[in-house]
Amino acid sequence: MTALLEIRSLTVELPTAAGWVKPVNDLSLQIAAGQTLGLVGESGSGKTMLALALMGLLPPGARVHGETRLVTKEGTAKSLTTLDEEGWRKVRGQQIAMIFQEPMTSLNPVMRIGAQIEEAILAHQPNLERGAVQLRLRTAMKHASMPEPETRARQFPHQLSGGLRQRAMIAMALAPSPELLIADEPTTALDVTVQKQILDLLDRLRRELDLALLFITHDLGVVAKVADRVAVMYAGRIVEEGPVQKVLLSPQHPYTQGLLAASPTLERRVLTPIPGTVPQLKQLPPGCAFAPRCSFRRAECDQAVPAFRQVEPDHGARCVLP
Amino acid sequence: MSSLLEVRSVHKSFVRGGGAFANEGKAERFVAVEGVSFEVARGETFAVVGESGCGKTTLARMVLRLIEPDHGAILFEGRDLLQLSDGALRAQRREMQMIFQDPFASLNPRMRVGEIVAEPLAIHEPQRSSGERLGRAGEMLRRVGLDQSALQRYPHEFSGGQRQRIGIARALILRPKLIVADEPVSALDVSVGAQVLLLLQELQKEFALTYLFISHSLPVVAQLASQIAVMRAGKLVECGPADRILHHPGSGYARELLAAVPEIPRPGQV
Numbered sequence: 001m002t003a004l005l006e007i008r009s010l011t012v013e014l015p016t017a018a019g020w021v022k023p024v025n026d027l028s029l030q031i032a033a034g035q036t037l038g039l040v041g042e043s044g045s046g047k048t049m050l051a052l053a054l055m056g057l058l059p060p061g062a063r064v065h066g067e068t069r070l071v072t073k074e075g076t077a078k079s080l081t082t083l084d085e086e087g088w089r090k091v092r093g094q095q096i097a098m099i100f101q102e103p104m105t106s107l108n109p110v111m112r113i114g115a116q117i118e119e120a121i122l123a124h125q126p127n128l129e130r131g132a133v134q135l136r137l138r139t140a141m142k143h144a145s146m147p148e149p150e151t152r153a154r155q156f157p158h159q160l161s162g163g164l165r166q167r168a169m170i171a172m173a174l175a176p177s178p179e180l181l182i183a184d185e186p187t188t189a190l191d192v193t194v195q196k197q198i199l200d201l202l203d204r205l206r207r208e209l210d211l212a213l214l215f216i217t218h219d220l221g222v223v224a225k226v227a228d229r230v231a232v233m234y235a236g237r238i239v240e241e242g243p244v245q246k247v248l249l250s251p252q253h254p255y256t257q258g259l260l261a262a263s264p265t266l267e268r269r270v271l272t273p274i275p276g277t278v279p280q281l282k283q284l285p286p287g288c289a290f291a292p293r294c295s296f297r298r299a300e301c302d303q304a305v306p307a308f309r310q311v312e313p314d315h316g317a318r319c320v321l322p
Numbered sequence: 323m324s325s326l327l328e329v330r331s332v333h334k335s336f337v338r339g340g341g342a343f344a345n346e347g348k349a350e351r352f353v354a355v356e357g358v359s360f361e362v363a364r365g366e367t368f369a370v371v372g373e374s375g376c377g378k379t380t381l382a383r384m385v386l387r388l389i390e391p392d393h394g395a396i397l398f399e400g401r402d403l404l405q406l407s408d409g410a411l412r413a414q415r416r417e418m419q420m421i422f423q424d425p426f427a428s429l430n431p432r433m434r435v436g437e438i439v440a441e442p443l444a445i446h447e448p449q450r451s452s453g454e455r456l457g458r459a460g461e462m463l464r465r466v467g468l469d470q471s472a473l474q475r476y477p478h479e480f481s482g483g484q485r486q487r488i489g490i491a492r493a494l495i496l497r498p499k500l501i502v503a504d505e506p507v508s509a510l511d512v513s514v515g516a517q518v519l520l521l522l523q524e525l526q527k528e529f530a531l532t533y534l535f536i537s538h539s540l541p542v543v544a545q546l547a548s549q550i551a552v553m554r555a556g557k558l559v560e561c562g563p564a565d566r567i568l569h570h571p572g573s574g575y576a577r578e579l580l581a582a583v584p585e586i587p588r589p590g591q592v
Contacts, residue, residue, distance in 0.1 A: 042512060042513065191373035193373065221541075224584060224586050225584040264515075271516040271519060277483070277514070
């Protein structure tokens with residue numbers, strides 16, 4: 001299986017008053033076409049900063065090290081870490097698209113839905129004829145399963161429910177036929193029944209369009225439903241990665257175990273919270289960032305950052321424990 | 323077993339589509355809560371679940387009479403809150419406090435945490451000295467897991483979970499009987515949310531609290547509810563013991579909600 005997106009030792013550094021911090025730290029990941037990678041982490045883990053790095057939307061002053069490659073279906077590889085703004089414009093939206101948690105803040109409130117999707121199409125193909133744009137618009141809305149597309153295209157964002165707004169965002173994101181879709185908590189603001197519809201839709205699109213999907217969420221249940229593989233992120237690093245069933249059923253890293261023990265489920269059980277709080281990026285411990293909260297902590301955990309070890313060929317964790 | 327709270331066919335509608343720019347008579351009425359009745363026994367956790375717009379927050383606010391119902395009755399220890407005078411209502415409110423969803427919006431950013439937590443005492447027990455009030459606030463902060471030094475600090479210096487603890491301390495300082503908690507953990511991260519849920523369970527035992535717990539999340543409700551009421555479009559669809567609603571729901575809507583919850587696979591499950 002060849003990867004569509006390959007991230008190797010990616011580090012993002014941001015300047016702060018207290019010096020440089022690394023919201024993304026020596027991170028390696030791969031996503032194949034037609035595959036969903038779930039990225040799990042709590043606030044401040046760096047998952048959104050990773051998404052922004054993949055979109056070329058990092059805040060000014062950010063420094064990037066490492067290598068990110070996008071391999072197109074034709075087999076040509078493009079390095080994302082060396083792109084200039086001109087180069088990013090050809091990637092952003094066209095090859096890699098993104099949808100967000102709160103669609104209302106991403107949609108223009110004074111522009112009709114149809115016009116916004118057309119704008120997304122024309123941004124990448126400014127010379128497209130009127131008829132072809134209309135065709136692409138209808139296809140995009142059909143992909144997003146928007147009911148009554150003609151009516152919806154004439155409406156404004158405030159006239160749409162939360163679920164329909166997210167569908168409009170999906171239509172906009174998919175209109176230029178990207179190869180990778182980054183979904184940053186796309187269902188967190190939605191009701192469960194609507195969430196289910198959107199998750200089913202994304203899953204169907206992944207299969208039908210052979211889309212690679214990077215699905216960012218804090219909800220392990222959502223990950224179990226949508227992802228093939230899952231990466232758990234903590235303080236800028238991937239602490240565990242593997243097939244979703246293996247990671248959730250036999251978690252190797254104490255942080256993954258802690259998240260599972262703290263997640264409420266429909267079965268009543270004793271929830272075990274993870275003690276302490278997420279560390280500040282500017283005050284990371286020298287060794288494992290999770291060590292201060294870890295009940296299996298040993299002396300070696302504080303000496304150096306543990307290496308990422310494979311437990312099985314497709315499942316590994318950044319922990320010294322066997 | 324006597325009930326602490328009894329809600330009898332409360333009803334609330336709002337005007338929709340009116341506003342400053344609307345034509346006269348164009349406004350229509352939107353029914354937010356329609357004929358809802360239930361009883362909450364002492365010491366139990368009564369959860370109201372439903373999707374956004376179902377009226378659960380309107381219902382919670384009516385119980386505290388923060389929103390005036392159109393008609394119906396709300397009995398707290400047998401006294402109808404809707405019949406109380408302003409003064410009597412104010413005295414009654416010390417028995418019933420609220421915990422809010424957003425710990426960033428619900429704390430005054432220009433007040434020190436000590437003042438925030440002690441403020442209910444300043445209103446309901448003005449005869450106490452400010453030193454005494456701050457002492458009580460410090461004790462309550464310690465009980466919810468915060469350090470004494472918090473008294474002198476401002477809300478922005480705290481994380482979301484810590485702020486929610488501050489909100490809980492403020493709600494408990496008058497030793498109320500009923501706590502209305504509106505989505506108290508939905509703005510928090512998983513590990514922090516679990517900490518707050520456990521704290522709420524401990525405090526319930528310690529202070530003999532009754533919870534009216536409003537949430538959209540069935541997994542969260544499953545952790546602590548003894549009774550569950552399922553709400554949809556302003557009406558109670560189903561109401562009963564938590565185990566029955568979660569495992570043998572009678573209504574199609576409750577089944578639909580349960581089926582939509584993305585479940586984490588557990589070892590031993592197939």
